[in-house]
Every structure is written in C-alpha cells, then in structure tokens.
Amino acid sequence: MExxxxxxxxxxxxxxxxxxxxxxxxxxxxxxxxxxxxxxxFVRKNISIAMPYMNEELGISKTDLGLFLTLHGLIYGLSKFINGMWGDRSNARYFLVSGLLMCAVANLFFGLSSSILVLGIFWVINGWFQGMGVPPCTRLMTHWITPEKLATKMSLWNTSHSIGAGLAIISCGYIVSINWGNYFAETSILSQHWRWCFLIPALLVVIVGIFVFFLVRDTPSSVGLPELKGEKSKSQSKKEESAEFKAFVKKHVFMNPTIWIIAVGNFFLYITRFAILDWGPTMLKEHLHLDISQAGWSVAAFEIAGIAGMLAAGWSTDKFFGGRAPRTCVICMSMSTLCLISLSMLNEHSSLILANLILISAGFFIYGPQALVGIAAANIATKRAAATAGGFCGLFGYGSTIVSGWGIGLLVEKTDWSIAIYALIGVAIMSALIFALAWKSKANGYED
Structure with a gap:
C-alpha cells in the first residue's frame, strides 16, 4: 500500500x-x-584527557592506566552482552536512564578517589553500567524502525558515539586547563586538574538523564499505537522466556557464521578505534609534542569526521549493497589502513594541519564500519534478538581493550609510539580481511 x-x-x-x-x-x-x-x-571517554594528568599528579604508570582501560573494556563488553539479552525483554526507557545515572555515580566516586585500587574498582563498576546503553537503544530502534530503513537510521543514531566522545574530549580538554588551585587550597584533592574531568560530566549526565526519561517510551504500544508489521503481540512476547526463544537466539546469533565473522572483525576494528580514541591525546602530546588542548581538538576532529563516516556508510550500504554491511566494512577498513600508514610517517616537526587531516580521514573510515557492525547484527538476528546479537558483537569489540588498553600501554613503555602505530596497521589489515569473509552474506535474517 502506498x-x-x-x-x-x-x-x-x-x-x-x-x-x-x-x-x-x-x-x-x-x-x-x-x-x-x-x-x-561524557562519563567514559573523559578518562582519555585525564590520563596524562593522572600520570603526573598521581604517578600512575601507562601500563596501569592501560590496565584501567582493559578491565573497563572487558567488563563493559561482558555487560553489553548480558544486558543485551536482558534488554530484549526489558523496558528500554528505564533500562537506558538507569544505566546513565549509575555511570554518573561511579564517575563521582572515581573523581573523589586517590588509591589506584579504589580508582580501578570504580572504573570497572562504571564499565558495567556503560553496558546498559546500547541494548535499550537497539531495542528502541528495532521496534520503531523497519528493517528496510534500519541501516540509514541506525547510522544516524551511531553519530551519538562521535558527538558524545568529541564533545567530551573537547570540554574535558578545557576543564583540565583551568587552574583549579586558584579556587581550592593546594592540599585539597579538588585542586588537581584531572578530578574535574569526572565531577563535572557526572553532574551533566544526571541532568540530561532526567530529560531523556521524560522524552522516550519503550514501544509503539506504550503510547497506544499498533506495533510495526511482524511484531509479536504481548501474549506471544511472553514466550521469549521459553525454550522456543532460546532456540531462536541459538540459531540466529550463537550458531550464525555471519554473526561470528562480524564479531571477530569487530574485535580488530575496535583495537584500531580505541587505540586512537583512548591513547590519542597522550600520543599526540608525547609523540608530536602538542599541547593537551590541541591534542583534545585533534582527537575530537577524528570523532567529528566519524559522524560523516557513519552517515556515508549507512547510506551507501542501503544504496549500493542492498543492506550488506560487511562489504562496506571491507572498503572502509582498507582505507583506514592507508590512513594509519600516513600517520606512521609523522613526527614532531610535521604540520599540525597534516596530522589533523590524517586523523580526520581515519575517523571517517573507522567509524563507518563501527556503526555498521551493530546494524548488521540487528538485521541478521532480526529485531527479536537484535540486542542479544549486538551484545555478542560488543563482547568481542570491548574484549579488544586487552590489546588497545593494557597492550598498547605496555608496548609504548617498552618501545615507542612508532612501533605502536605499526602494530595498528597490521590490526586494521586483519579487520578488513575478516570482514571480507562475509562479503556474500545475506542482508538480513527475516527470510530464514
């Protein structure tokens, strides 16, 4: 019907x-x-700007900081997977806002702590509640958007990754540049720059979380509308706890070769993404000798370019590949490899403009596939298991922090940033090759 x-x-x-x-x-x-x-x-990537100051003001080594990132990422990946299964059967409105508010609480306590052990505990706790973000958003979009338009619309939503990370890094770059010692006694912990990277964003998140609660509703039936065509009725949805639902998830997620290929490709993709996002400010400060606020803007440019990359990847996937996201991923990761090769050629005498252009290009091509992984998983697993599939791929993505966090920190301490960048080139190549294995896969699983 038209x-x-x-x-x-x-x-x-x-x-x-x-x-x-x-x-x-x-x-x-x-x-x-x-x-x-x-x-x-705002309560996750704030640590990227804080790390150089935590190193200076608390004496925490790069290896320990990398371990923070790794443990946070592993717990986040596990949380994203478990909450993905819960998220398919939970009210997304309460799920999303609860996660936001608990992250704010974890950041507040993190910003007021000094012990490495206590800091690590609160950052791991933050990692768990961070995993409550993607599942409810996935559920919301698969219940409000048809599969034919999901790649484009979810790519639009995925710009929130770059918008959030970019704004967080820019704002925290300015926050740490403030001389807090002018406002607090030198002996006060509040005179330390890095703490405000966590205290101010925590307050902001509480305010916005309340706004989101009043803005969103779970499903069309929550506001008296019919569900999208193909959605199960409430009496049917209760069967998702049954063996039939478990069999469905097993077939469309855990035993689905395409989901596994996407998940493993996502592992290598996220190493590349997180290495630049988490270590970017530190690398630019130490390797290219940029001021921390300049470094923050440079990494933010990487994120902002990612917005265009996500939108372009989603549109081109629907327009040219009939929704087959892995094909776009192959092209994007191949181009990302070229960007990293260019980055490896820079030194402290290189032009800041050139460095930013390379980071902008890298952001454009890395964030395209980053957005498409969740889209592909949701379409292939169908909306009935979309959050579970997204959580499964996310488990691999954030498992990559073993390499991008602790691994990169240790590698740089033992060698230098040049070697770390060469390693990332190899990682990007692996991601492209693995995504290529799904080149002939179907666009979605609704016809299976």
Missing part, C-alpha cells in the same frame, strides 16, 4: 492519524537515543 503523502507508507495497518503520531514518536525516540547515548561518552 501512501499518497509518502508519510509512513511502510505502516499499512495504521490509520493516517496513527501514522502521523507514529512519525512524531519515531523522531522523538531517535532524539532520545542520540542524546542519551552521547551522554554515556
């Missing part, structure tokens, strides 16, 4: 008034998902 006004023609079971209301709530849900998930980065 709608003459071209408004929600893909909702044939709804009246014109229902379609209008649906579009309103669809836009509102997208806004809530973008704003809500962006805020997770």
């Amino acid at each position: 709608n003459k006004n071209n408004t929600v023609a893909y909702l044939p079971e709804m009246t014109a008034q229902e379609q209008k209301k649906f579009k309103y709530w669809e836009r509102r849900t997208m806004l809530a998902c973008i704003v809500g998930y962006a805020m997770f980065y």
Whole structure:
C-alpha cells in the first residue's frame, strides 16, 4: 500500500492519524537515543584527557592506566552482552536512564578517589553500567524502525558515539586547563586538574538523564499505537522466556557464521578505534609534542569526521549493497589502513594541519564500519534478538581493550609510539580481511 503523502507508507495497518503520531514518536525516540547515548561518552571517554594528568599528579604508570582501560573494556563488553539479552525483554526507557545515572555515580566516586585500587574498582563498576546503553537503544530502534530503513537510521543514531566522545574530549580538554588551585587550597584533592574531568560530566549526565526519561517510551504500544508489521503481540512476547526463544537466539546469533565473522572483525576494528580514541591525546602530546588542548581538538576532529563516516556508510550500504554491511566494512577498513600508514610517517616537526587531516580521514573510515557492525547484527538476528546479537558483537569489540588498553600501554613503555602505530596497521589489515569473509552474506535474517 502506498501512501499518497509518502508519510509512513511502510505502516499499512495504521490509520493516517496513527501514522502521523507514529512519525512524531519515531523522531522523538531517535532524539532520545542520540542524546542519551552521547551522554554515556561524557562519563567514559573523559578518562582519555585525564590520563596524562593522572600520570603526573598521581604517578600512575601507562601500563596501569592501560590496565584501567582493559578491565573497563572487558567488563563493559561482558555487560553489553548480558544486558543485551536482558534488554530484549526489558523496558528500554528505564533500562537506558538507569544505566546513565549509575555511570554518573561511579564517575563521582572515581573523581573523589586517590588509591589506584579504589580508582580501578570504580572504573570497572562504571564499565558495567556503560553496558546498559546500547541494548535499550537497539531495542528502541528495532521496534520503531523497519528493517528496510534500519541501516540509514541506525547510522544516524551511531553519530551519538562521535558527538558524545568529541564533545567530551573537547570540554574535558578545557576543564583540565583551568587552574583549579586558584579556587581550592593546594592540599585539597579538588585542586588537581584531572578530578574535574569526572565531577563535572557526572553532574551533566544526571541532568540530561532526567530529560531523556521524560522524552522516550519503550514501544509503539506504550503510547497506544499498533506495533510495526511482524511484531509479536504481548501474549506471544511472553514466550521469549521459553525454550522456543532460546532456540531462536541459538540459531540466529550463537550458531550464525555471519554473526561470528562480524564479531571477530569487530574485535580488530575496535583495537584500531580505541587505540586512537583512548591513547590519542597522550600520543599526540608525547609523540608530536602538542599541547593537551590541541591534542583534545585533534582527537575530537577524528570523532567529528566519524559522524560523516557513519552517515556515508549507512547510506551507501542501503544504496549500493542492498543492506550488506560487511562489504562496506571491507572498503572502509582498507582505507583506514592507508590512513594509519600516513600517520606512521609523522613526527614532531610535521604540520599540525597534516596530522589533523590524517586523523580526520581515519575517523571517517573507522567509524563507518563501527556503526555498521551493530546494524548488521540487528538485521541478521532480526529485531527479536537484535540486542542479544549486538551484545555478542560488543563482547568481542570491548574484549579488544586487552590489546588497545593494557597492550598498547605496555608496548609504548617498552618501545615507542612508532612501533605502536605499526602494530595498528597490521590490526586494521586483519579487520578488513575478516570482514571480507562475509562479503556474500545475506542482508538480513527475516527470510530464514
């Protein structure tokens, strides 16, 4: 059925008034998902700017800082996987906001702590609650957006990664540049720059979390609208706890070769992404001798370029590859390899403009596949197991922090940044080769 006004023609079971209301709530849900998930980065990637100062003011080594990143990432990946299974059967509104508020609490305690052990504990706790961000957003979008438009719309949502990380790094770069000793006694812990990278974002996240709670609703039926075509009724959805649901998840997620290929490719992709995002400010400060605020802007440029990369990747996947995301991933990771090769040629005498152009190009090509992994997993597993599939791929992605966190920190301490960049080139090549194994895979699993 075609709608003459071209408004929600893909909702044939709804009246014109229902379609209008649906579009309103669809836009509102997208806004809530973008704003809500962006805020997770304010209480996650703030540590990237804080690390050089934690090294100077607390004497924490790069290896220990890398261990923070690794443990946080591993717990986050595990949380994303477990919460993905819970998220498929939970109210996304409460799930999303609860995760945000608990991350804010963990950041508050982290910013007020000094012991390496206590800092590590609170950062690991933060990692667990960070895993409550993606599953509810995945659930929301697969219930409000049809599969035919999911790649484009989820790519739009994925810009929240870059928006959040970019704004967090820029703002924290300015926060640490403030001389807090002018406002607090020298003996006070609040005179230390790095602490405010956690205290101020924590307060901001609480405020925005309340806003998101009032903005979002779980499913169309929550606001009196029919579910999307193909959605199970409430009486049927209760069977998701049954053996039939477990068999469905086993077939479409855990025994699905394409999901495994995407997940392993995601492991290598995330090493590349996190190495630049987490260590970028430190690398630019030490390797290229940039001021920390300049380094923050440079890494933010990497993130901002990622927004364009996500949108371009989602659009091109739907336009040229019929929704087959792995094909776009292969092309993007091949181009990312070339960007890293260019980065390896820079030194302290290189032009800042050239360095930023390379980072911008790298961000464009790395964030394309980063967005598509979740989209591909959601489409292949179908909306019934979308959060579980996303969590499974996320488990591999954040398992990569063993390499991008502790591994990179140790490698740099034992060698130098040049060797670390060469290692990342090899990692990017591996990611492209693995994604290529899924080149002939189907676009989605709805016909299986």
